[in-house]
Amino acid sequence: MGAGTLGGNTTGNIISADPLLMSLADNGGTTFTHAILPCPQGPAVNAGNDVVAPALDQREMPRNEAADIGSFESDLAQIDLSYSMIQPCENTSNGSITVTPQSTPEYTYQWDAASGNQTESTAIDLSAGFYNIMITDGNGCVKDTTFELISAPNPTIDPVVNQEECEFFTLIEITGTNLSGDESYYTESGGLGTSLIDGDVITSTQTIYMYDLLGNCDDEVSFDVIIHELPEVLSFTGEGEYCEGQLPQNIIVEVSGTPDFTLDYTINGAQTSIVSSEQNIDLGNTPGVYMITGIQDEFCENTSDLTQSIIVHLLPSAPETSGDQSFCTNEMILPIEAQGEPGSHSWYSDEGLTQLLSPEDQYLPENTPGIYTYYVTSTENDCEGPAQAVVIEIKICDVVIPTAFTPNTDGVNDTWNIVNLDLVYPNNVVSVYNRLGNKVFESQKGKYQEMPWNGFYNLEALPVASYYYIIEYNDENNKSETGYISIIK
Known part of the structure; x- marks a missing residue:
């Protein structure tokens, strides 16, 4: 209470310092309990008319006709x-x-x-x-x-070393002490960026943050993930088929990655490898089938099954031919022919094999007088072998009519041999007559030289004499020729 005095019976005044009276709690009746607080400059409160006050106060004590201005429960102001x-x-x-x-x-x-x-x-x-x-x-x-x-426990995340992996890295479970259970990975510091969980796959180089918040306490651990791309075969060239005597191109492998490179491969099934600091790796030109089985660079390795082949074909031998031949201009020219060796044949007019005449097995020479050399080759697997030469003579042939022959069966000049007759005039007919005009011989058309006159008639030898002949050429000019042929013994 302030430093004043309280006087009177049913009414009173606070003298001097005015106390501040504040209501405490409603006790449910008509009595209110007040605290008299020693607060400076507090306004005085009229206690009111005690006539209506009950006989007993809240302590069950007689009021004695005094208003319930103060209370013993508190002597200080209450700031809730x-x-x-x-x-x-x-x-x-x-x-x-x-x-x-x-x-x-x-x-x-x-x-x-x-x-x-x-x-x-x-x-x-x-x-x-x-x-x-x-x-x-x-x-x-x-x-x-x-x-x-009181200090709250800090979450502590176990550190993770920097990771250097090939192609990808899989996040593992975050471990530590006093973790909240909501710990997670993030792509930015402070629990920002994209949230990641264990099992997620990282495919690019970056910094990964592990973050946990427990109440007002947090912890963050970061580590770098370095992802290396797998080395690859970018190109594989040099494959081809070659002929004996040709120089094959080299097999070249272009690779990606970080040097040095180790290339594992086979040649015709035999395993081998090569180490190179160059991205273009030369495997040489040995004939065979090349298969790349694996590639390694400074950091990673990869598999492959690419193949390239260098095939060298043997040259075919020179072909067999129908041989050198001679023809008359007025006879049928027969084709010259190549035989043997599988594959195709080609006929040329020059030894350098630059003037192709025919890509067939046969070639029909032109019927022009002269001596010609033709060259024929065999080609197999696009490889052309050496040439075989064929000489063909085309000449102007005359019919030679002998004036006598000796059919004495001695094997010499036993028939009347009219040279080149069938050759020059393939439709000829030869007739022979005795001096009486009787026909003693007539040939089949175009076959005189196959069955020439032997001086016989009806299987009997004719006597020595001169005989008249007629040769009908039966050509486009209907030409014929006559004369005498003598039998001599």
Whole structure:
């Protein structure tokens, strides 16, 4: 109570310092309990008419005709407030305390030296410990309260070393102590960016962050993921078929990756390998089937099953032919022919094999007088072998008619041999007559030289004499020739 005096029986006044009377709690009756607070400049409160007051006060004591102005329950002003605390993390000063008075008068706040003498309703940057605040309202009343902050456990994420992998890296489970259960991977620091979980696959080089938040405490661990692309075969060239005597191109393999390279391959099934610092790797030109089975670079390896082949075909031999031949201009020219060796044949007019006459097995020479050399080759698997020469003579042939012959069966000049007759005149007919005009011989048309006159008639030898003949050429000019042929013995 203030430093004044209270006088009177049913009414009274507070003299000198005016106390502030504040209602405490409604006790459910017509009696109200007040606290007389020693707050400076508090207004006086009229106690009211005690006639209506009950005979007993809230303590069940007789009132003695006095109004219930004071109360013994409290002699201080009550400042009701609520508060919230954020506990600091271990070995950090990230805790805070916020106080909120329940009424609306203006307040001032004074935290103790442990908090750094802060003067706001919220004290920040606090470590574990005790903190006191004095709250003063606009009437000078003070609320003194002490709070304790207790360290919260920090989550601790187990570190992960930097990862260097080929093609991809699979995130593993995050481990540590005091983890919240919501720990996760992120593509940016502070739990930002894309959230990732264990089992996710990283396919590009980047920094990965592991982050966990437990209350006001967090932990973050980062590591680098370096992804190397698999080395690959970009091109595989040099394949081809060649003929004996030709120089094959080299097999070249172009690869990607980081040198040095190791290329595993087979030639005709035999395993071999080559190490190179170049991206274009030369495997040579040995004939055979090349198969790449694997490639390694500085960091990674990859498989392959690409193939290339170098095939060298033997040259075919020179073909057999129908041989050298001679023809008359007025006889039928027969084709010259190549035989043997599989594949195709080609006829040329020059030894250098530049003037192709025919790509067939046969070639029909032109019927022009002269001596000609033709060259024929065999080609197999696009490989042309050496040439075989064939000489063909085309000549102008005359019919030679002997004037006598000796059919004495000695094997010499036993028939009348009319040279080139069938050759020059293939439709000829020869007739022979004795001096009496009797026909003693007539040939089949065009076959005189096959069955020439032997000096016989009806299987009997004719006597020595001269015989008249007629040769009908039966050509386009209906030409014929006559004369005498003598039998001599």
